[in-house]
Amino acid sequence: MKHYNFGSITQFRNICKQIKMEAEYQGKDADGNAIYNPNAPKPTLTFTGTVKLHGTNAAIVYSKEYGLYAQSRERVLSIESDNAGFAFYVESNREYFEKAYGQALEDQGLDTLIVYGEWAGGNIQKGVGVCNIEKQFYPFLCKHLYKDTEFSFIPYWEATPESKEYPITSFPTFTLDIDFNHPEIVQNELIRITEEVERECPVAKAFGHSGIGEGVVWTANWNGKQYRFKVKGEKHSSSNVKTLASVDTDKIESCQKFAEYAVTESRFEQALQAVFPDGNLDVKQIGALLKWMNTDIIKEEMDTLVANNLEFKEVAKYIADATRMRFFERAF
Numbered sequence: 001m002k003h004y005n006f007g008s009i010t011q012f013r014n015i016c017k018q019i020k021m022e023a024e025y026q027g028k029d030a031d032g033n034a035i036y037n038p039n040a041p042k043p044t045l046t047f048t049g050t051v052k053l054h055g056t057n058a059a060i061v062y063s064k065e066y067g068l069y070a071q072s073r074e075r076v077l078s079i080e081s082d083n084a085g086f087a088f089y090v091e092s093n094r095e096y097f098e099k100a101y102g103q104a105l106e107d108q109g110l111d112t113l114i115v116y117g118e119w120a121g122g123n124i125q126k127g128v129g130v131c132n133i134e135k136q137f138y139p140f141l142c143k144h145l146y147k148d149t150e151f152s153f154i155p156y157w158e159a160t161p162e163s164k165e166y167p168i169t170s171f172p173t174f175t176l177d178i179d180f181n182h183p184e185i186v187q188n189e190l191i192r193i194t195e196e197v198e199r200e201c202p203v204a205k206a207f208g209h210s211g212i213g214e215g216v217v218w219t220a221n222w223n224g225k226q227y228r229f230k231v232k233g234e235k236h237s238s239s240n241v242k243t244l245a246s247v248d249t250d251k252i253e254s255c256q257k258f259a260e261y262a263v264t265e266s267r268f269e270q271a272l273q274a275v276f277p278d279g280n281l282d283v284k285q286i287g288a289l290l291k292w293m294n295t296d297i298i299k300e301e302m303d304t305l306v307a308n309n310l311e312f313k314e315v316a317k318y319i320a321d322a323t324r325m326r327f328f329e330r331a332f
Helices: 012-024 086-092 094-108 183-199 202-206 255-262 265-275 283-307 312-331
Strands: 025-028 034-036 044-052 056-063 067-072 112-120 136-146 149-153 174-179 215-222 225-232
Touching (some): 012 183, 012 225, 044 183, 067 086, 086 094, 174 183, 183 215, 183 225, 255 283, 255 312, 265 283
Antiparallel strands (some): 056 112, 112 136, 215 225
16 A cells, blocks of 8 residues: 655744745756746735644555555554554544445546644643544545646535544634735734634534644645645644744854754654653653654754754754753653
C-alpha cells in the first residue's frame, strides 16, 4: 500500500513571500535565469478559514489498486500497528467508507481518493475543548488522483446521522480577502479570529462542550495552485512570536534568544507526543527527541535564521540545552 504524504501547513509570512514571488515572476531570459518585476501588481485572494483541531493527522485512502485503508502522517496503518485507534475506527466502519468513497471514486472516474483530516478527541491530546468529546474523524482536505493529475479541495459534504465523519466545514468557517500588495492590513483580523477560536473551540461547542481551540487554517486557490497557512493561538504557537500573524520574520538578537523563541512549551509538547506516544519518557530516547525538535525548527524557522544572519549549527547547542532542560524538568 502506498503512503500519501500530507506535508505541512506553512505560516502567513511564508505565503506572503510565495505569492509575491509568483506575481513578480516574468519568465526567463536567454540564459535561463528567472526574471522578476518587483513593481508587478499582487493579487487579492479570498481565503476560507476552517477551525484547526489539536489531534493527530490522519487520512483514509481508497484506490483501485489497494482498496480502502488508513494512514497517519508518517505511515500506512493497520489494527496491529495503529495510531490512537484510527485504523481500528476505519476498519470498524469499513462498510460505510467503502460505499461512500467507492461511489465517489466511480462517479469521478478516479484512480485514488484521499481524504485527509484530523483524528481528534478523547485522550489523543490534552488541554483543548475537543478532549471532552469522543474520538472523531474531521476531514479538512480531499485529493483526487487520476493518472498524472491531482486536484485538491476543501470537503463540503454535509454530516448526517449516518455519517462516520464530520467535515471541518460542518462547523463555523470564515472568509477573508487578502490584498497581497498590503498583506499587513489583515493582520489584526487574522489575530481577532484566531483568538476567538482559541477562547472557545467551535467544534467542542457544537457538541455541547466548552474549551479552548487551537487556531485557524486558511485556504485559497490561485494560478492553478492551492495556498494554505495556519495561525495558531498563543497557547499553541510553536514559537514565541511577537504577533500571531506576522508578515515578516522576527528579529532575534542572539543564539540564546533564538532558542528561547523556538523551544516553546507547545513545540516541546508536540515533540513528546511524537517521540513518546505512550507517555513514558525514556531518557535513552532523548536523541530522538532532539532530532524531532531540530527537524521541526529547521522546517518552520529557517527563514527566521536567515533573516537574522544565523546558521543552524550556531544555534543547535542552545536548542539542545533548552530541550534537555524541559525534558528533565518533566521526567524527574
